[in-house]
Amino acid sequence: MIDLRSDTVTKPDEAMREAALTADVGDDVYGEDPTVNELEAQAAELVGKEAALYVPTGTMGNQLAARTHTERGQEILVERESHIYKWELGGLAQLSSLQVRTLDGGERGIPTPEQVREGYVEEDAHRPGTGLLSLENTHNSKGGVAIEPEKIEAAAAAAHDLGLPVHLDGARVCNAAVALDVPVHEVTESVDTVMFCLSKGLGAPVGSMLAGPEEFIAKARRNRKLFGGGMRQAGIIAGPGLEALGNVERLADDHANAKALAAGLDDLPGLSVAEPETNIVLVDTSDSALDADEFLAACEEVDVIGSKFGEQTVRFCTHWDVDSADMETTIERVASVL
Ligand SMILES: *Cc1c(COP(=O)(O)O)cnc(C)c1O
Numbered sequence: 542m543i544d545l546r547s548d549t550v551t552k553p554d555e556a557m558r559e560a561a562l563t564a565d566v567g568d569d570v571y572g573e574d575p576t577v578n579e580l581e582a583q584a585a586e587l588v589g590k591e592a593a594l595y596v597p598t599g600t601m602g603n604q605l606a607a608r609t610h611t612e613r614g615q616e617i618l619v620e621r622e623s624h625i626y627k628w629e630l631g632g633l634a635q636l637s638s639l640q641v642r643t644l645d646g647g648e649r650g651i652p653t654p655e656q657v658r659e660g661y662v663e664e665d666a667h668r669p670g671t672g673l674l675s676l677e678n679t680h681n682s683k684g685g686v687a688i689e690p691e692k693i694e695a696a697a698a699a700a701h702d703l704g705l706p707v708h709l710d711g712a713r714v715c716n717a718a719v720a721l722d723v724p725v726h727e728v729t730e731s732v733d734t735v736m737f738c739l740s741k742g743l744g745a746p747v748g749s750m751l752a753g754p755e756e757f758i759a760k761a762r763r764n765r766k767l768f769g770g771g772m773r774q775a776g777i778i779a780g781p782g783l784e785a786l787g788n789v790e791r792l793a794d795d796h797a798n799a800k801a802l803a804a805g806l807d808d809l810p811g812l813s814v815a816e817p818e819t820n821i822v823l824v825d826t827s828d829s830a831l832d833a834d835e836f837l838a839a840c841e842e843v844d845v846i847g848s849k850f851g852e853q854t855v856r857f858c859t860h861w862d863v864d865s866a867d868m869e870t871t872i873e874r875v876a877s878v879l
Pocket residue numbers: 597598599600601603624625677679681710712713738740749
């Protein structure tokens with residue numbers, strides 16, 4: 542089976558299993574797990590923030606950021622195809638009592654400074670006031686596009702001028718940095734807080750990081766306990782997470798594999814596939830006889846699996862557990878079902 546549903550499907554390698562086995566541990570709720578403390582310090586450094594917090598999932602990291610930045614009843618500005626809005630069970634409403642206002646970030650999913658200013662609501666006798674702008678990089682629904690630091694900076698500056706903090710859903714921000722060939726902290730420089738996943742392309746079995754100013758992270762730590770995310774001897778999973786931080790450069794392989802896969806699939810009759818910037822390949826089946834469900838079912842018959850992303854759109858995601866030979870095999874197998 543060639544599993545291209547997500548970059549979350551990878552299994553930990555030997556180094557990660559060894560790190561889990563040998564991790565020095567303590568009770569992290571008391572701040573006494575040396576492995577978690579080391580992971581938080583290194584993660585903060587990677588994204589250029591004062592402090593970081595280890596969280597079980599990216600979803601918890603995003604939702605904690607929203608909860609910690611805002612007051613109940615405020616508005617949050619999000620991109621209309623963003624993960625925090627579309628794929629987190631309405632958590633912004635359920636966990637933080639936020640009203641969502643969406644901005645259409647266009648083809649690359651990044652709102653302009655004008656859109657941020659237009660979307661902003663000033664608190665008064667009738668209006669709730671905006672509490673946070675949330676951005677996403679790479680943008681998952683837009684096909685893993687790597688948004689340039691200048692674009693992030695422009696939207697963030699517009700928010701900051703209005704007194705609004707900015708959170709970045711950077712689940713795959715390391716992919717963005719590698720694709721743009723800049724250090725990760727350059728991509729995260731203009732945002733106040735950033736969440737990134739250890740459990741996707743970086744290959745860890747579990748875990749994500751939320752990073753930002755020290756005072757913010759202290760507040761988020763209390764909210765993590767509230768959300769049920771205070772973990773005990775978490776060094777057992779943070780150890781593999783530390784290994785994962787060493788895998789940033791490896792993401793270039795996933796990007797090369799995605800490009801090869803996209804080019805091969807685009808050559809097949811009926812499929813149209815744009816060149817990917819990172820590890821996400823969106824396959825448009827509109828010119829074939831198959832819709833997304835039928836295409837996925839046909840692929841599964843030949844042991845290739847992906848995810849539905851629209852009525853005529855399928856996502857294939859490359860990762861550590863597939864290689865360039867798997868890309869060639871995938872192209873051959875997909876050709877056989879068309
Ligand atoms: C995967 C993902 C998340 C959530 O991460 P989980 O660990 O699956 O909860 C958040 N944002 C984006 C853009 C993602 O791709």
